Amino acid sequence: MGMTIGIVGGGAAGMMAAITAAELGAEVTLLEGNDRLGKKLLATGNGRCNLGNEKLELSQYYTGDPSVLETCLKRFGTEETTGFFRRIGLMIKSREGYLYPACGQASAVLDVLRYAVREAGVKVAADCRIEAVGRDSGKLWVKNRAGKILYFQRLILACGGRAAPGTGSDGSGYGMALGLGHSLAPVVPALVQLKCREDYFKAVAGVRADAELTVMYKGKCAARERGELQLTNFGLSGIPVFGLSRVANYILNENKHKSDKNLPEVLIDFLPDYSREAYERFCAERQPRRGRTVEEFFTGMLHKKLMMLFIKIAGLKPTEDIALAEAAKVRMVYGLCRQWSVHVTGSNSFEAAQVCAGGVPLSEVTENLESRKTPGVFFAGELLDVDGKCGGYNLQWAWCSGHIAGKAAAGGAGRPDKSKGNRG
DSSP states (O other): OOOEEEEEOOSHHHHHHHHHHHHTTOEEEEEOSSSSSOTGGGGGGGGTOOOEESSOOGGGEEESOHHHHHHHHHHSOHHHHHHHHHHTTOOEEEETTEEEETTOOHHHHHHHHHHHHHHTTOEEEOSOOEEEEEEETTEEEEEETTOOEEEESEEEEOOOOSSSGGGTOOSHHHHHHHHTTOOOEEEEEESOOEEESOSOGGGTTTOEEEEEEEEEETTEEEEEEEEEEEEOSSEEESHHHHHHHHHHHHHHHHTTTSOGGGOOEEEEESOTTSOHHHHHHHHHHOOOOTTOBHHHHHTTSSOHHHHHHHHHHTTOOTTSBGGGSOHHHHHHHHHHHHOEEEEEEEEOOTTTOSEEEEEBOGGGBOTTOBBSSSTTEEEOGGGBSEEEOTTTHHHHHHHHHHHHHHHHHTTOTTSOOGGGTOOO
């Protein structure tokens, strides 16, 4: 009989760990708090499941220990992910490097994973929410909500963070990790919308625009992203905002007991394709004509809602004659198009976040993601201090960490991977 392994959490990382360990001969029990596996997976990629990215780079991730992460990604990267899914029956297509199931349905990814779990002989215990883990007389144990205790030779904690708690990621894994002697990098929402202090966002809600956003803190650039910005009645949304959100939230977390002077500032450039010189030349060539209103003069630059807001911020009236308008105020409108400053007061909650930042530091696990505090316990997925940008990077980490943890827990760290084409 192979190694007995209990895996807490039946999401992406947990299922990958279960399949990997079971195929190496381990006796695996997958403990899932929901009534079925992979509930959170169905919501990824707007229901299309962006399961990886051909442009896998360390720069797309945040972690306190990049060298450990880099080693993991080299062991199980995009090639291994696509190899694994093709082996279990999924057809994959690439869209500008973003990997999706060819059928365009997240449900197909979940289905092939469930079939693979079943075919590998994994025992699935659904509706089994684990509340505590520990070691007793050399044996690892888990206790479920009903008080039942199960014993295993190895444990893999893959129960997620706090993002989207409605899918089962309620943060309980953090308590388990602390109970095993681990520390936690501060946990904040990531890939989430940002709330801003300014009170005029309702006037521009619904506007979408290509923009470059820079988070400034203490006079320095803390992060920069470009993409389609979406303005809401409370602040900022869209892919570039998601990419900046964890940085802004960490700044807020660091200064939560300080004054508003320490709020992160976001500078927004709505014309990122223009060089400074080209934009100055453009502005100089647009000569005000008597009889044309301020609103008419600025028509054709940005979305009308934005231009009307910038005109108001600059202290101009839309109906006044542009030829008689104060030159400094006109220059201010031009300037706001390139550098609109807003201040972040918070973000939407964990319920709205796609992932969490923070978690168990990689310095507290081995290269096989085994606990340095409690040997025999392994970690996978979002519970660890790794989070990626939008584009399939977080699911890639789930597959990568789940595979590494599952393989090592089963005692197969030195064996070839089936995902590389070996079927032995």
